[in-house]
Amino acid sequence: MIKSSDLDPNFKYEIANEPGGENIKLCFNCTGCTVGCPVTEIDTGYNPRKILRKALLGMRNEVLTDESLWLCASCYLCYERCPQDVKITEVMGAIRAIAQRDAKAGKIKITHPKHKFDTLFINSVKSNGKWYEAGVSGMFMFMTKGLGGVIGYAPMGLELFKKGKLSILPHRIKGTNEIKNIFKEIEK
């Protein structure tokens, strides 16, 4: 049951204020996004229409703590097909941004590992200017699956290394200051 007193009527405006979330209010819930979604095809528990509907109703906490928020594969099929130009892929990004902010402030807990991977990835870009594949993947495996995860990932890493496709050390660009400035300017 949905209790109207628990709803946050400002949630849709909060999303619309987030870069990428601007068009959420255009959604009239036609289900076009969900019908073509490749992830829904393999897991009906992932339902982008439901996420959008809940967000528009103001079910803030439920949307932000829903694990399925992290299942969007960013394939842009719904973005392409949406008759209302909601730009759903980017709306999902905007909702994730709010969830990450709330998690950082200790208001909610994000358990899905995608959040962890994205954060490690972006941090490595922040410090090097490029993503450090071996480091980020290894660290992610360790954080989510422990030492066993790293060991499980090692044969693939070794194969890639033998083919000259994986570098042990990170590559750093010269303009790391410029990268830091971009982060600073965006975070303002």
Add this chain to the structure above:
Amino acid sequence: MKLAYYPGCTLHGTAREYDASTKTVSKIACIELVEIPDWNCCGALEAIFDKELSMGLSARNNMQAQKLGLDLVIPCSICSHNLGRADTAMKTDEIFRGKIEKALGNKYKQNGFKIKHLLDVMVNDIGVEALAQKFKKNLKGIKAVPYYGCLLVRPSEVSKFDNPENPTSLDNLIKATGAECLPFSQKTKCCGGNLLMSNQDYAFKLTQKLFDEAKASGANCIVVACPMCHMLLDCQQSAVEKAHNTKIDLPILYFTQLIGLAMGLSEKELELDRNMVSPSKLISSIGKEEPKVEIKAVPKVEKEAEAAQ
């Protein structure tokens, strides 16, 4: 034709054979590539939660390319999506442009700067017919399905060169090499690349669907134009086989490797030995007549009886 070149992180790592084959094939197609100086990561799809950050990181690369005074070509579909999207924002969103110009202490060139995917350049700027004139070897024997994936043709407001639902540019290029191009209804379906680290089982299920249909169509290889698609289909193929207890054994070629073979380039020059699934059997099948297989029709009743036993 002289173009600025943005390889992106993968082409200097897991997709180095795409980088090598892009360079050799471009040379023959009379495209001079100038790698942009000190480029950075575009944020890939991992920056999806921060659109401005993703576009900001990408815009820096565009500005590095603009310093060369050249249009920009990108072989990776994710990078070309990100840098293309950032270009539009830098030209239309004054507030965003202000932030990035302040961060980088430089002005963004507003006119006469274009960003294109390598496939777009090959098919539309050079042209399939002009490319075909450089072909020395007929690739008859290769039966390929064209796999476009997601961001090569979607969203159409960023990638404007082909039909987002039923693209044909890669089909035409495959046909021009003499290889057979088979119909593939999964051509723009997602490979699950973005879920590989966080939901591997989901990613593998999506990849398996592509393999299943490619096999059912009778293909002996899949041709791709994105390093992330290649990562799933080629690099992870053995892992998919293990997870689903099945045999796939399907070589995955970058389109540059395919046209490189048609240009008569060697396997070494195209770094075909760096593909994880060995394409040597496929390459030796080029030009060979296929042994005729006699298909014996089995009546349905008989089949069912067999299954019941």
